[in-house]
Amino acid sequence: MDTEQLANYVKSAITEGISVVTIDTGFLIRFPFNNYKGEPVEISVHTNNGNLVIDDIGLISGLLFELGEHGEDALGHLITRRLTESYRFNMNYNDGIISQEVSVSKDVEKLLDFVQVITSIGTVLPFVSKPRKRIEGRKKLGAQLAREIAQLRLPLVVEKSTKVEGKHEIWDIDYKYHRKEDSLDILILVADLGLKEPKERAAHTVTLASDVLDTDLLRKSRRELRVVYSANGNGNDATRRAADIIEDYQRRIGYKAFNYANPQAKSSFTNLTIQDLSPMKL
Amino acid sequence: MGYYDPAPWVDSSDSLIETIEAELKADKVAVSKTRSKSRAYLPPNTLELDVNAKEYGQTLRLTEWADSIGRFHLGLENPTTTVRRGHFQGRDYHHNPNGVNIPPPHHIHFPTMKYPLNQRQTYAHPVRPTADRSGADYISALQLFCDHNNITLNKVSLPLIRRP
Numbered sequence: 001m002d003t004e005q006l007a008n009y010v011k012s013a014i015t016e017g018i019s020v021v022t023i024d025t026g027f028l029i030r031f032p033f034n035n036y037k038g039e040p041v042e043i044s045v046h047t048n049n050g051n052l053v054i055d056d057i058g059l060i061s062g063l064l065f066e067l068g069e070h071g072e073d074a075l076g077h078l079i080t081r082r083l084t085e086s087y088r089f090n091m092n093y094n095d096g097i098i099s100q101e102v103s104v105s106k107d108v109e110k111l112l113d114f115v116q117v118i119t120s121i122g123t124v125l126p127f128v129s130k131p132r133k134r135i136e137g138r139k140k141l142g143a144q145l146a147r148e149i150a151q152l153r154l155p156l157v158v159e160k161s162t163k164v165e166g167k168h169e170i171w172d173i174d175y176k177y178h179r180k181e182d183s184l185d186i187l188i189l190v191a192d193l194g195l196k197e198p199k200e201r202a203a204h205t206v207t208l209a210s211d212v213l214d215t216d217l218l219r220k221s222r223r224e225l226r227v228v229y230s231a232n233g234n235g236n237d238a239t240r241r242a243a244d245i246i247e248d249y250q251r252r253i254g255y256k257a258f259n260y261a262n263p264q265a266k267s268s269f270t271n272l273t274i275q276d277l278s279p280m281k282l
Numbered sequence: 283m284g285y286y287d288p289a290p291w292v293d294s295s296d297s298l299i300e301t302i303e304a305e306l307k308a309d310k311v312a313v314s315k316t317r318s319k320s321r322a323y324l325p326p327n328t329l330e331l332d333v334n335a336k337e338y339g340q341t342l343r344l345t346e347w348a349d350s351i352g353r354f355h356l357g358l359e360n361p362t363t364t365v366r367r368g369h370f371q372g373r374d375y376h377h378n379p380n381g382v383n384i385p386p387p388h389h390i391h392f393p394t395m396k397y398p399l400n401q402r403q404t405y406a407h408p409v410r411p412t413a414d415r416s417g418a419d420y421i422s423a424l425q426l427f428c429d430h431n432n433i434t435l436n437k438v439s440l441p442l443i444r445r446p
Contacts, residue, residue: 023373057349061325066357075322081323
């Protein structure tokens with residue numbers, strides 16, 4: 001492709017990317033620039049007392065809302081306000097609309113400025129938006145397990161937040177109970193990977209498992225360790241790698257891992273616990 | 283409806299994101315959310331609900347707003363990503379990456395392995411109005427969106443939601 005061909009290609013990509021659609025109040029101009037959602041930047045044009053009024057049809061306030069950047073002190077809101085004030089556009093707080101009145105004959109630059117500002121805001125907003133607070137967390141998963149075990153109405157049978165002796169160390173375990181049927185101690189560890197340091201959590205889990213399931217100890221008392229973790233697959237890479245560590249080491253060390261974010265694994269863990277805790281077996 | 287499986291709309295070289303679809307299949311309950319009354323800059327009609335996915339121990343965020351030309355924009359995001367995006371009362375066709383065109387007025391975008399929901403091109407499936415849910419107003423658009431994503435709305439006071 002030579003320079004002339006490239007120039008023609010770029011020119012056609014821009015000009016053909018612009019379209020005009022008639023709407024009830026006037027018309028809509030759609031530009032070949034997309035916001036962070038992959039949607040085209042659009043502005044509406046209508047007349048008012050012989051002048052043209054251009055507005056953003058509320059798309060910027062909508063983006064701010066979706067990103068949680070609409071609050072008075074939010075950075076996205078501040079950037080929007082600074083830019084609209086600098087360019088002397090009207091920012092209507094009642095309607096959530098940015099607009100500008102332009103003279104038909106001589107204000108084409110204002111129209112271009114308007115497009116530039118709206119496009120810029122739409123581009124920058126996702127990068128200033130703070131990620132939503134992670135709701136997955138140890139408390140959530142721990143609380144969920146606690147609720148489900150409590151529903152079995154078997155107080156005193158299940159020990160909560162207890163200590164378990166390993167070969168080298170004494171460890172905190174979330175739940176422990178004894179299954180008389182085969183004289184087995186069942187240990188349950190909650191390893192929530194929605195925490196800040198999923199790698200450390202996975203490493204802790206594997207170390208704990210190796211120590212409490214040491215073969216010398218298992219000769220004296222029979223134990224089974226169940227590790228309940230939560231990783232729903234669309235978390236970050238560190239969470240996924242931590243989940244892989246817990247899954248990979250279960251065969252080598254001999255614990256059972258259950259991903260609570262996976263309905264099948266969750267159901268399998270719940271059924272196992274319910275069976276164990278049935279009055280016939282205790 | 284419970285859950286709408288968009289798999290038939292996806293080209294064979296691509297696939298849905300299993301973990302996201304599993305979360306959407308799970309039962310979810312929407313509950314009202316209170317918002318602070320600071321001088322926020324918002325569209326005039328906005329709705330924000332928490333959607334509890336108990337099975338996952340997660341709370342998703344459901345938003346709806348209307349632009350000034352009467353289109354309804356809905357979004358459903360989990361703590362890490364947007365899992366669905368609904369466009370109701372649109373005027374244009376949506377063009378799927380595999381060449382299939384979705385006619386107006388309603389469609390819901392969904393992510394696939396090749397086309398997550400932050401790209402110029404994304405997949406969408408059509409949403410057909412039902413006898414009691416046209417999707418042409420604020421409430422029925424919300425109801426149709428929730429119907430397709432297994433979200434129960436009976437804990438939300440729908441009559442209290444501001445209408446445009």
